[in-house]
Amino acid sequence: MSEQKPAWMEMGLSSEEYAKICDILGREPNYLETGLFAVLWSEHCSYKHSRPVLKNFPTEGKYVIQGPGENAGVVDIGDGQALVFKVESHNHPSAVEPYEGAATGVGGVARDIFTMGARPIAALNSLRFGSLEDPRVRHLFSGVVEGIGGYGNRLGTPVVGGDIFFHPSYQGNPLVNAMCVGLVDHKRIVRGLAAGPGNLVVAAGAKTGRDGIHGCTFASEEFSEETEAPDVQRGDPFLESLLIEACLELMEKGYVVGIQDMGAAGLTSSSAEMAGRAGTGIEIDVSLVPQRDEGMTPYEVMLSESQERMLLVIEPQHRQVVMDIFAKWGVEAAVVGRVTEDGIYRVLDGEIVVAEIPVKALTDSPVRYPEQREPEYYQRLRNWKPDDLPVPEDLNSVLLKLLSSPNIASKEWVYIQYDHQVMLNTIVGPGADAAVLRIKGTKKGIAMTTDGNPRYCYLDPSRGGAIAVAEAARNLSCVGAEPLALTDGLNFGNPEKPEIFWQIKQVVEGMSEACRSLEIPVVSGNVSLYNETKGEAIYPSPVVGMVGLLPDVKRCTTSAFKDSGDLVVLLGKFHPQLGASEYLAVIHGLEQGEVPEIDLAEEKQVQLCCRELIREGKIKSAHDCAEGGLAVAIAECCIPGQRGATINLPFAGREDALLFGEVQSCILVTCTPRELDSVLKTAEKAGVTAAVLGETGGRHLIIRDRAERALINQHIEEMEKVWRGSIASYF
């Protein structure tokens, strides 16, 4: 056997961290204690690399009820109601076992929602995968989609949206970020507090097994012999649906002092974090924890990541009634410890104390400040100019090619595998700029979306970050919703590399700036680092999950052209750029150039204007210009509306840039000729440029330049065929 490393090193602690632990304890930690520190001080639980960066995010605003720090963020939607939402990554597990990895991701984030007292009412997911040409990628992608459906459909939570981006940088390391949104009355919001010394700690749900221990540390020496603890966990969505009902009933009846799901680092993190928030101590007796496997060690029980488990704090006099309610729902539960006042985190194995650490020491982990350095590629790629790029002759076939690019093509193959209608609230389902749900018993609607363009974030992390926020907000504005707040998923490579840390900082700075300008605070989020294969990092991949509010859900709109003879109007300044575009990547095989500029003040006005037009019922459709540029955006309105349009571009420039160049802060809307004046007036009042581009109707999309030359003349059936069939054609 080669030289044996000390346990703390195997577990990923640095020597400074280990010294600090010895210092805190005044002695060396035992094996279990070392393990507890290792998981709680890991990047996943402690955000040691990202915490100082995350401070940049604005987290307060008029709608915010609960910002970051709890299991999920909470925003006010009026009438005494609130939305609870969060995004969570399950990247690594999905790469190992796509179905279960994605499924347990969906289950995990749903627990973060109902743990706050909210009933999950919608799920979304943001996926990043390598090229579908690769059979392994197809296997992963198909498995992930099936897993999201397999779990989400069984939970009875509609999967209403998400976004997908394919790029070779995800070939070996796909990203699966799941978002869940819940609805709660203000007075029912419950937090993750282990308050009230003398109160009981209850573990409920699945029995604790050996699964997932590898997820936190690499220490395998102490696994009891016959075992090879499985790396992946399987989910039990049926049990989760019972857990939801049981926990919500308990919370509604007022029996819950505090509650938290056992997510990453299971019992350890949930109990330590709950005590940390409440400023109490906590005692857990591992021998009382219901166990699935025989002969589990205290270390295994504490670090297991078995799914579908919750930790509750209740008052002793409610013990019986709480157990009865769990029993009624067929959920196993056991008292496993108690809240203390000494501020100590104590683990017992029956009578024996097996770990004893101040709670604060576990939860106040040291921060690491990695170096940052601008990567070499940044200036080089950014300085590229399209001057020497030839303009393709056949622009019609370019349009078809773009429509069939999996990044632009319809994602129908994916979302028809999700039940998006259950609960009877879905007004606008997947496939739109944003999903819209009604809130039963009110006139209100809520809208939600996820977004993030990794190519932009690679070529210009700060601008890419800002665009991710702006675009998510724009998507909400396109259905008529006012953005309330966002949750973010920050997916990056190894932060210890200065270039990666630079990307993280830049992205967060860009996002924060957009959040401030657009007045959209961050209320929750997730960080996933070390997304690399063979030393190659993924593209910087922030995911923005945003929710918005519609005062009257009947006044929402979609992108489809509704009637023939309507006018097509472009809101916003049109200055398309070829840099960083899908066109450049798909047609010319280049990923370089300047990322589209964004003027956040203008962005705000364009969105405001669009929302006002929708609210006043002046426009019939709205769709933002995103990947693929103006031509693709118009095609995306033609296809679902099953009608063409004739467009006369009033702009000058290279044809390919006009058609396929990408631009920010632009929204395509339609109105009747009679409403036009009123639409233009509203735009003018908002200080927003508006240009009439043409008229809807016919079976063709015709786009002419200023000289009235037809650049595009394409039958909608042709466009629909390639757009709808593209992703399906890989399976």
Added chain:
Amino acid sequence: MKFGVVFFPGANAADCFYVIDQLIGHPVSPIQPEERELDGFDCIVLPGGFSYGDYLRAGALAAATPVIEQIADFAEQGGLVLGIGNGFQILLNTGLLPGAMRKNESLRFRCHDVFLRVENSRTPFTNRYHQGEVIKYPIAHGEGNYYIDSEGLAQLEQNGQVVFRYCNEQGEVIPAANPDGSVRNIAGICNVKGNVLGLMPHPERCSEEILGNTQGLRLFLSVLDWWGIHTQEGVMTDE
């Protein structure tokens, strides 16, 4: 008359309950799977979803609960039983309806709108539709591939037990309009007496203006009609 909706854990009983309670405004009570006595019900709904996770086979575990025996007696006495989606699967597992459900031919779950041709408008559940009418309902299932042997099929056809068939917008019953591989595009069947109906598509999901489609409401209103309750107060009128 009174409706009951069975609340199997894992199923979406709340949706059917909402439609009856809020949209047609009719008395309805929840029924628990452990129930060993059913009193005063006239129509019992087995809702869609994933009862007991659909573990083993879709609907198999729900079919083994105590309430099912009661429902079988109830149906025997002529009570109306409606199984939607998972409810249909349960009815097949109990033998109250003939045949069996298999995984969709595509082996994937599918959730989207389909067109249906009403093949029998004389049942208590379909009298508000016209014979041969083409309607649009959503489906959401992974195991909706209906199977029955040829003998059983002949009987179904002969007795007019095929109530809905998947078709295209023009009403043509063609393979391209079949979302799951069901024999003869069958989407819904009833028993010989016509008082038990099972269908895979979801009428409760298209019963409200705001959801963009109200064609499913007529199925629930048919039940009221059948009971001689026409334009009762609180009942939404047909479009």
Added chain:
Amino acid sequence: MFEAAVYVTLKKGILDPEGKAIKNSLKSQGYDQVEEVTTGKYFLLKIKERDRTAAEEELRQICEKFLVNMVLEDYSFELREVDR
């Protein structure tokens, strides 16, 4: 105590799309010696019963009333006595 292994397969004449899909996929990967793939289910049950006949009778009931969908599926089982 008995341990029962139950094998469930589709009845003859009923199409097995999963088996077909697997076979096609195998073929496209070059495994063309595989002539047929049939998919089925496999259950292992531990039954606490002293008597083999009783265990067998019980198992048969469980299969026909519950585990097996008799409209679609055939089954067979093996029962062996075990210590625990």
Added chain:
Amino acid sequence: MFEAAVYVTLKKGILDPEGKAIKNSLKSQGYDQVEEVTTGKYFLLKIKERDRTAAEEELRQICEKFLVNMVLEDYSFELREVDR
């Protein structure tokens, strides 16, 4: 020609919610002598191969690359020579 029966079960320590649900249901139906239910998959393959070793090697590959999810599942098989 060989006929192979492949038995696939979940690895030890991996959750089997289906098995649990089936067991609970059996219990509520009065079959409380059933102490444990494990679910698995069962495949039958016809392999056109003369030689047992070759067939065995091929089957092993097929299992590990296709039929079995080696992250979650274990498998075993039986191979027997048949006429056709």
